[in-house]
Amino acid sequence: MHKGYLCLVLHSHLPFVRHPECDYFLEENWLYEAITETYIPLIRMMERLVEEKINFRLTMSLTPTLISMLKDQLLQERYLRYINKLIELAHKEIERTRWQPEFQSLALMYLDRFLGARDTFERYKRDLTSAFASFQDKGVLEIIACCATHGYLPLMDVVPASARAQIRVGIKVYEETFLRKPKGFWLPECGYHPGHDYFLKENGIKYFFMEIHGILHGSPRPKYGIYAPVYCKSGVACFGRDWESAKQVWSSIEGYPGDYWYREFYRDIGYDLDFEYIKPYIHPDGIRINTGIKYYRITGSENKQPYNPQMAKEKAAEHAGNFMFNRERQIEYLYDFLKKKPIVVAPYDAELFGHWWFEGVMWLEFLIRKINFDQKTFTLITASEYLNENPRNQVITPSLSSWGWKGYNEMWLQGANDWIYPHLHKASERMSELVKLHPNENDGLIRRALNQALRELLLAQSSDWAFILGTGTHTTYAIRKIKEHLLRFSTLYEQIKSRSIDPHWLEDIEQKDNLFPNIDYCLHQ
Amino acid sequence: MKRVIKKIKEKIKEKINRLKERKKTKKRLSAHRKEQLKELRGEIKQPSFSNQQAIMLESKYYTPEFKTHYPYVEELPAGYKENRMVLLTRDPWWIHTYWELSPFFLEKIKNDLREEFFNAKRVLRVYDVTNIVFDGTNAHRYFDVEINDYANNWYIDTAGPGRSWCVDLGLKLASGKFITLLRSNVVSTPLDGSSSITDEEWMVPEEIFARLYGIGAGLGVSSPVKKGWQQEVRKKLWQPLASGALSSLASPVKKKEAVGARKFWLIVNTELIVYGATEPDATVYVQGKQIPLRPDGTFSLRFALPDGKQVIPVKGISKDRLEEQTITPVVTKETR
Numbered sequence: 001m002h003k004g005y006l007c008l009v010l011h012s013h014l015p016f017v018r019h020p021e022c023d024y025f026l027e028e029n030w031l032y033e034a035i036t037e038t039y040i041p042l043i044r045m046m047e048r049l050v051e052e053k054i055n056f057r058l059t060m061s062l063t064p065t066l067i068s069m070l071k072d073q074l075l076q077e078r079y080l081r082y083i084n085k086l087i088e089l090a091h092k093e094i095e096r097t098r099w100q101p102e103f104q105s106l107a108l109m110y111l112d113r114f115l116g117a118r119d120t121f122e123r124y125k126r127d128l129t130s131a132f133a134s135f136q137d138k139g140v141l142e143i144i145a146c147c148a149t150h151g152y153l154p155l156m157d158v159v160p161a162s163a164r165a166q167i168r169v170g171i172k173v174y175e176e177t178f179l180r181k182p183k184g185f186w187l188p189e190c191g192y193h194p195g196h197d198y199f200l201k202e203n204g205i206k207y208f209f210m211e212i213h214g215i216l217h218g219s220p221r222p223k224y225g226i227y228a229p230v231y232c233k234s235g236v237a238c239f240g241r242d243w244e245s246a247k248q249v250w251s252s253i254e255g256y257p258g259d260y261w262y263r264e265f266y267r268d269i270g271y272d273l274d275f276e277y278i279k280p281y282i283h284p285d286g287i288r289i290n291t292g293i294k295y296y297r298i299t300g301s302e303n304k305q306p307y308n309p310q311m312a313k314e315k316a317a318e319h320a321g322n323f324m325f326n327r328e329r330q331i332e333y334l335y336d337f338l339k340k341k342p343i344v345v346a347p348y349d350a351e352l353f354g355h356w357w358f359e360g361v362m363w364l365e366f367l368i369r370k371i372n373f374d375q376k377t378f379t380l381i382t383a384s385e386y387l388n389e390n391p392r393n394q395v396i397t398p399s400l401s402s403w404g405w406k407g408y409n410e411m412w413l414q415g416a417n418d419w420i421y422p423h424l425h426k427a428s429e430r431m432s433e434l435v436k437l438h439p440n441e442n443d444g445l446i447r448r449a450l451n452q453a454l455r456e457l458l459l460a461q462s463s464d465w466a467f468i469l470g471t472g473t474h475t476t477y478a479i480r481k482i483k484e485h486l487l488r489f490s491t492l493y494e495q496i497k498s499r500s501i502d503p504h505w506l507e508d509i510e511q512k513d514n515l516f517p518n519i520d521y522c523l524h525q
Numbered sequence: 526m527k528r529v530i531k532k533i534k535e536k537i538k539e540k541i542n543r544l545k546e547r548k549k550t551k552k553r554l555s556a557h558r559k560e561q562l563k564e565l566r567g568e569i570k571q572p573s574f575s576n577q578q579a580i581m582l583e584s585k586y587y588t589p590e591f592k593t594h595y596p597y598v599e600e601l602p603a604g605y606k607e608n609r610m611v612l613l614t615r616d617p618w619w620i621h622t623y624w625e626l627s628p629f630f631l632e633k634i635k636n637d638l639r640e641e642f643f644n645a646k647r648v649l650r651v652y653d654v655t656n657i658v659f660d661g662t663n664a665h666r667y668f669d670v671e672i673n674d675y676a677n678n679w680y681i682d683t684a685g686p687g688r689s690w691c692v693d694l695g696l697k698l699a700s701g702k703f704i705t706l707l708r709s710n711v712v713s714t715p716l717d718g719s720s721s722i723t724d725e726e727w728m729v730p731e732e733i734f735a736r737l738y739g740i741g742a743g744l745g746v747s748s749p750v751k752k753g754w755q756q757e758v759r760k761k762l763w764q765p766l767a768s769g770a771l772s773s774l775a776s777p778v779k780k781k782e783a784v785g786a787r788k789f790w791l792i793v794n795t796e797l798i799v800y801g802a803t804e805p806d807a808t809v810y811v812q813g814k815q816i817p818l819r820p821d822g823t824f825s826l827r828f829a830l831p832d833g834k835q836v837i838p839v840k841g842i843s844k845d846r847l848e849e850q851t852i853t854p855v856v857t858k859e860t861r
Binding site: 014026027029030034092095096097098099100103154155157158194212216217218219220221222223224225226227240242243244246247250251255257265274277287288289290330333334337338349351352355356357394399400401403404405406407408409410411413418421422423425426464467468471473474480483484486487490 | 576582585611678722738743827
């Protein structure tokens with residue numbers, strides 16, 4: 001008899017970056033890297049597990065911006081161009097490292113990965129969302145919905161219509177993509193503002209996830225801490241993140257990813273090799289960038305040693321065993337202590353796995369296999385399965401919280417990014433005004449403009465831009481994105497108000513910011 | 526004469542009041558602020574967990590930045606020429622407000638107040654409106670924050686977790702009279718610890734809750750449960766970081782160099798290019814491995830060259846396989 005549950009959640013998100021006006025656009029690489037290093041390895045992992053009939057449950061969010069990019073034909077074509085370039089480079093690397101077997105074996109490893117990525121990409125007809133959908137249909141993966149553009153809701157509370165639009169558009173995209181209603185929801189950055197659960201409720205959402213202190217500081221005190229969900233007053237269930245399991249993975253110091261045998265993220269041949277040689281594979285202007293081929297391990301000193309896949313694999317297995325062991329002890333203890341089967345919720349950013357932590361997907365696969373074969377203390381579960389088994393839970397009002405730096409709103413509201421809110425809030429108000437003025441617009445052109453206005457507003461609201469401004473590095477692009485979308489919104493607002501829409505310009509921005517094809521501006525209220 | 530004395534008295538009173546206010550503010554320097562100061566002084570060495578997580582999240586957007594790459598984008602308007610004041614919660618202790626005064630409105634106030642306007646101080650009046658419907662007069666208490674005339678936003682330390690706030694932007698006239706220019710929306714700061722409210726049906730003893738709190742927060746079963754456990758746990762986990770810490774998100778695995786350590790460095794690698802030409806339809810082997818020829822029969826290969834001796838037989842075979850030729854460069858590399 002098992003004594004509790006582990007709920008693994010992977011939150012996958014990238015902001016909408018798509019620039020058809022440029023032949024090459026550096027920031028689009030965020031998507032291509034994530035496809036190669038995270039999404040495809042996760043898909044291949046699930047394929048293996050399903051094929052071997054290993055019983056497992058995973059929860060994943062795919063944000064609407066990510067879904068839109070994964071389904072976009074232009075980006076699909078560009079991904080193929082990207083991966084083909086990498087394959088070419090890997091071939092060259094195998095030749096170049098002929099007299100350095102310790103590197104040549106790595107070049108071969110990369111070639112194998114890139115070929116596998118291209119193959120998987122083509123097998124799913126270039127649309128990876130269909131891969132995730134198929135695992136959901138098989139019952140091993142539960143995909144949850146997320147806000148339209150990953151807007152940070154607590155700072156949108158001044159114009160609640162925007163928070164609702166984020167949620168409603170997000171759910172619409174989910175339904176169109178996965179042909180069913182979502183049960184769960186991922187609040188961007190786990191940002192919860194009391195009352196927003198009602199917006200989830202009115203859209204049929206059954207549960208969402210929250211940072212630990214959102215529940216622990218809720219009122220009244222949660223009897224089971226974060227080891228059982230609570231219901232908000234709206235009736236939506238809410239699961240708190242367990243920090244013990246979070247820290248083992250998330251911490252760059254005490255966590256697994258910092259192990260000296262793991263691959264070093266910051267050493268890339270894009271920076272290391274002779275300029276003339278690497279030139280065709282970096283930025284066309286000759287700016288060195290990451291290629292994805294990295295030969296060194298973290299090592300623990302500046303004198304980096306070559307990466308050793310075998311040792312890294314053993315480490316990943318060891319860490320998976322350690323993680324499982326800790327969960328067993330934790331769950332046994334909690335079971336005796338609570339006289340109830342606890343649920344331990346462990347959410348992670350999906351892009352951490354494979355991208356920053358190269359061995360992360362391998363670790364996850366080891367973990368799932370070990371949980372299946374090596375222990376009987378707990379099982380994997382999804383939040384909705386847990387709620388079916390345990391429908392009766394305490395009602396509390398959770399506290400404002402996020403999983404960001406310092407646990408509240410500061411990551412997105414500080415000296416470096418607070419200037420965006422007067423503009424964002426103004427735009428939200430204007431959007432509400434437009435919806436009021438055009439309750440049911442029949443004019444096709446104006447309707448298109450209204451829909452595009454909502455797209456632009458949502459795009460400006462992405463939490464990513466504020467986050468990047470907050471970190472203070474590579475801010476130029478983030479500033480550009482915020483300005484660009486807000487300016488497009490303002491122009492649309494003026495044109496709609498004066499009923500003088502420039503159809504050519506509208507068409508142009510519709511083609512650039514082409515996500516959410518079936519958006520309805522009336523969702524902003 | 527009497528008037529002058531009265532004026533002086535008022536000024537002294539005002540000064541005393543301001544000093545009192547300052548003292549109060551100092552008192553409001555909560556434990557959290559002290560922690561923050563410690564961070565600023567570099568007394569806390571290890572970045573908090575949430576900071577480490579931010580470092581990893583940032584790797585998602587890991588691309589080099591170069592300014593010339595992006596086309597020019599127009600500026601956003603400086604304002605919207607209207608009266609507006611918005612209040613946002615930052616965390617349990619701090620709130621943030623931004624505002625805009627329409628130029629028209631400001632002119633009107635100036636005209637109404639004339640000289641008094643220029644002698645007045647701009648002040649944010651922060652009302653504690655917890656659990657009430659605020660009508661402008663019924664706040665539990667308020668405190669003033671003096672600001673400069675050019676500010677259009679402000680961070681306010683309320684030192685009051687778990688309360689609701691409303692802020693007025695106003696003018697404090699020389700007479701002490703306060704005139705409200707703008708009023709914000711109401712926001713609430715979250716609790717800084719667990720609620721003191723428990724419900725009967727889901728009763729949980731203090732000690733068990735303390736234990737659960739500590740375990741959830743990753744402190745294991747040895748987490749503090751005795752008196753003051755909340756402070757203990759908080760100290761371990763939510764110790765905030767100085768804002769500067771995030772701006773220098775470099776490789777977290779890189780060891781920080783000791784202050785004053787010299788940074789000069791030099792790396793030398795060698796590569797060897799082997800190139801040549803033959804009949805376009807010939808077959809060429811380098812170290813026993815067939816290599817592709819360009820359409821004109823030329824070829825070139827590039828090898829990373831480690832220390833030691835490399836014997837590189839290059840064998841060409843004619844299309845009809847009747848002729849064969851081998852040339853063998855021998856290269857020795859040595860690093861001193």
